[in-house]
Amino acid sequence: MRLNLILAGMLLMAAALAVALGETSLSASQIRSAFFEPLSAPAQILWSIRAPRMAAAALVGGALGLSGAVMQGLLRNPLADPGVLGVSAFSGLAAAGVIALGLTSVPGAVETAALLGASVAGALLTLLAGRLAEPQTLILFGVALSALGGAATALVFNLSPSPVTTAEVLSWLLGSVANRDWSDVARGLAPALPGAILCLVSAPGLSQLTLGEETAALSGLPMDRLRMAAVAGAALLTGAAVSVAGVIGFVGLAAPHLVRRSAHEDPARTLVPSALAGAGLLVVADLAARMIPSAEELKLGVVTALFGAPVFAVVAWRAARSWRG
Amino acid sequence: MDALTIDTLSVRLGGRLALDRVSLAVGAGEVLGIIGANGGGKTTLLRAALGLTVLAAGEARLAGRPVSRLSLPERASLAAYLPQDRDVAWNLPAWRLVALGLPRMGAARGRDMAIAALDGLGVASLAERGVLDMSGGERARVLLARMIVTGAPLLIADEPAAGLDPDAQFLVLELLRAQAARGAAVVVSLHDLTLAARGCDRLAVLAGGRLVALGPPVQALSPEILKSAFGLNGELISTRHGVVVTTARG
Numbered sequence: 355m356r357l358n359l360i361l362a363g364m365l366l367m368a369a370a371l372a373v374a375l376g377e378t379s380l381s382a383s384q385i386r387s388a389f390f391e392p393l394s395a396p397a398q399i400l401w402s403i404r405a406p407r408m409a410a411a412a413l414v415g416g417a418l419g420l421s422g423a424v425m426q427g428l429l430r431n432p433l434a435d436p437g438v439l440g441v442s443a444f445s446g447l448a449a450a451g452v453i454a455l456g457l458t459s460v461p462g463a464v465e466t467a468a469l470l471g472a473s474v475a476g477a478l479l480t481l482l483a484g485r486l487a488e489p490q491t492l493i494l495f496g497v498a499l500s501a502l503g504g505a506a507t508a509l510v511f512n513l514s515p516s517p518v519t520t521a522e523v524l525s526w527l528l529g530s531v532a533n534r535d536w537s538d539v540a541r542g543l544a545p546a547l548p549g550a551i552l553c554l555v556s557a558p559g560l561s562q563l564t565l566g567e568e569t570a571a572l573s574g575l576p577m578d579r580l581r582m583a584a585v586a587g588a589a590l591l592t593g594a595a596v597s598v599a600g601v602i603g604f605v606g607l608a609a610p611h612l613v614r615r616s617a618h619e620d621p622a623r624t625l626v627p628s629a630l631a632g633a634g635l636l637v638v639a640d641l642a643a644r645m646i647p648s649a650e651e652l653k654l655g656v657v658t659a660l661f662g663a664p665v666f667a668v669v670a671w672r673a674a675r676s677w678r679g
Numbered sequence: 680m681d682a683l684t685i686d687t688l689s690v691r692l693g694g695r696l697a698l699d700r701v702s703l704a705v706g707a708g709e710v711l712g713i714i715g716a717n718g719g720g721k722t723t724l725l726r727a728a729l730g731l732t733v734l735a736a737g738e739a740r741l742a743g744r745p746v747s748r749l750s751l752p753e754r755a756s757l758a759a760y761l762p763q764d765r766d767v768a769w770n771l772p773a774w775r776l777v778a779l780g781l782p783r784m785g786a787a788r789g790r791d792m793a794i795a796a797l798d799g800l801g802v803a804s805l806a807e808r809g810v811l812d813m814s815g816g817e818r819a820r821v822l823l824a825r826m827i828v829t830g831a832p833l834l835i836a837d838e839p840a841a842g843l844d845p846d847a848q849f850l851v852l853e854l855l856r857a858q859a860a861r862g863a864a865v866v867v868s869l870h871d872l873t874l875a876a877r878g879c880d881r882l883a884v885l886a887g888g889r890l891v892a893l894g895p896p897v898q899a900l901s902p903e904i905l906k907s908a909f910g911l912n913g914e915l916i917s918t919r920h921g922v923v924v925t926t927a928r929g
Contacts (some may be wrong), residue, residue, distance in 0.1 A: 394745035558782055564769050565779060565825070568762045572729060573782050574755025619769040619809070 357616045361630035365412065367638040372408040374401055376644060402535070410534035410542065410598050411632040411640040411654070414665045415605050417546045417595040419632015420625060421588035422606025427560030427621030428584045429493050432669060435607040436592040439585075440499025442603075444475035445596035447503045447510070450523045454514045458522065465541055468597035475499055476589020480582050492585075529602035529655025531640055542598035549590030550629070553645075555586035557622035564621065602655045604662020605632050605639075610671055680743045681706045682833040682864035683728055683758070686807065688737030690720075690727050692886075697723045699888040700737065705864045707832065710856055712879030713868040714899075716909055719885040721868040722763060725837050728866070729760055741833060759823055759831035763838045763868075770809035773797060773821045780828040796828040800854055814849035823854055832902075834858055836867045840874060850880030871922035875916055876900055884908045900924055 369586070374385060380396050388396040418436055425434040436442055448471025449464050457463045482495055507527070514520050559580030562570035570577050595602065609632035610624055617623040636654070643652040681704040690698040698720045701819045705711045713721045728739045730746035739746045739755040749757065759780070767776070777793035778784070786791065797803045800820045810818055811816040819839060826834055836855065838847040852867075852874060859865045859880075869875040875882055875896065882899035885894040886908040897915060905913045906929060913926030 373789070562779055562782060564767060564771060565822075566762060566764055566766060568726075568731060568760065568764075569779075569825075571731065572755060572758070572760045573779070574752040575782050576751060595759055614769075618775055619771050621769065651791075 357613065357627050358630060359645070361627055361634065365630055365634040365637070368634050368641070369412065372411070372637050372641045373404045375641060376404055406536045406539055407531050407534050407640065408637055409536075409539045410531040411636045413539055413542050413546060413594040414531065414599040414602060415609070415636025415639075416629040416633035417542075417549070417591040418602065418605040419609030419635070420550060420553055420629035421591040421595075422608075422632070423610040423621070423624045423628035424556065424560065424584050424588045425606070426610050427563060428556075428581065428588075428626070430563055430566075430609070431493065432672075433607070433666075434493065436588060436595075437500065437601075437603055437606070438503075439475070439479055439496035439592075439594040440503055440586070441472050441479070441589050442596055442601050443473045443500045443503025445469070445472035445593050446601040447471055447507045448509050448528050449472075449526050449596065449600070450510045453523045453526060454510045454519050456519070462541065464526065465538070465597040468600075469545055469593045471503075472589055472593025472596060475503070476586055479589065480585045487491070488671070490554055492559070525653070526600045527655075528653040529600035529658070530643075530653050531599045532651065532654075534598065538598055542594045544594075545590045545597075546594035549587045549594060551589030552583045552590065553625060556580045556587060557625055560584065560621035560625075591627065600655060602658055604658050604666060605636055607669065608632075608662055608665045609635060611665070681740075682742060683835075683866060684738075684740040684743070685724070685728060686738045686740065688696055688724075688727055689735040690723050690732055691735040692723065692732075696735070696888050698848060700726060701885070701888075701890045702737075703879050703883055703890065703893055705833070707862050707864050708859050709857045709881065710865040710867065710879045711868065712875040712876050712882045712896075713885065714870070714872065714882055715885035718887075719908075720888040721885055722837055723888075724806040724885065725760070725835050725866065725868060727760055729836060730754060755829070755831070757831060758833040758835060759826045759829040761826045761834075761836040761839055763841070765818070765822055767818070770811040772807050773802070773810055773813075773824075774819060776810050777824045777828050783794045792828055793824070794823040799827070800824050816843055816850070819843055819847060819851055820854070823851065827858060832862070833864045833866070836865070838868050838870065840869060840871060848874055849878075871898060872913075872926065873922070876922045876924050896922065 371548055378399060384396040387394050388400040391397055417547045421436045426432055445468045448467040452463050452467040557577055559577055562573045562575060612631045613627035614624055617627050639657045640654050643654050643657045646652055680763055683705045685701055685703050687700045687702050688694060688698055689700055716722050774790060774793040775881050777796055778789040781789045793805060794806050797806055802820045805817055810821055839851050855865050855867055881894055882896055883890055884899050891908050892904045900915045902914050910929055911926040912929040913924060915922055915924050
């Protein structure tokens, strides 16, 4: 509980910074006028540009952090991440397909496709998860789905008629929350909320899995149903994240690691802190993407990958050492 | 009513009979040891007793009721299991790990009961330690506490002594015997024959999926059974430290 309060406080501070800072620097009095004069230019910048962008980053980070924590608990594997199950790959593939078909002008088409792609992968995994007792087997299917999604996306590039389309697809796959408005945030929340509820419902089952499948099966909890809830919830959250921001890696991996020790390593108690940490991380990463001086604004997915990949390497190193010991 | 009844039970794994018409029963207050060479069917028998494998024929009953017809909470209330695979995924503090044996208990009461269970095994001082930071013997006791805290009348442990030093092996058996003395039925598979002879009231000897002996250690570890089930020359002898099973390759 105290951990959640601390993380929520840090998230609020990051959010305040993300709204206050930007390309157009605002003075204290301008920021004050944004609160009291809703039609002023500072109010427009704060409430119609920066705030929804910050909210989108927080939503995507929270969704990825929560689904990462669920996947790690479910698979008993500190290296698991929404990307591992191939849900991100399928989601990105569906979005790429819609862009390549030139349907970007249809409002919400890309987002809907991203969500559908994630749901297809999620439904497939949910079906399998009920039948496979071993979580390692599920990870192998995830790797296969991920490879398939990546290959099919490469095919979209390969067959796409114009370099302009290719650039558009690439920009989506790099991940960004630039120019997101409140309706984008609402469209992301719609699948994210039921996903989060499913994840929280599955929490006691995740804790039981600490001692392996057989002990969990004999705990008296309905493990089959809880496992399905976990997979479906993580898929909905990942789909929501991809539909809002494209493919963003490593948040789902890093967030659970930041909070695990403070949550006494209990997978159930890692979920909410991980969502808060993921939200905070992505708000800060997006602020960095906006503030780091560069000719083109940095893509959020690029920033998280640059910082996330070394984190992944460190985690993998530690995990390998503990597995050997 | 016996806590566990195995009735002419057969299990087929990958086309071969892993268990072939095995029958036995375990009552309250008793420690039954399951011994046999690798591949003899020990783990399969324990898993079948708990309803974790598909049965080819026969039946396993917990407190007289077929395990296949029990609801999940009913099964959990009638039997607790310590699998051979003692891999722990996360470095939980010991008391939180023990409290996993009480998934429907409120947090505060679960903590109290978990610490009481650790205290019962003499490791209350480890309550806040991470289980992955412990020695094998310490972790074995914490995992036993997780099984015991459930309060189930039947405790099934698959090779709980494997990988432990001699002292810790005896200790694990002693702790299980203490549970039997309190009225639990205990089924435990073991590789160490001397440990089995000293710690168990009766032994079931499995060879090639068949039950070749069932009875007190003196009978179940006769030279004939040692020869036929393990392919070893040997016998059970009394020393001033207790019984010992001596063996040599035949």
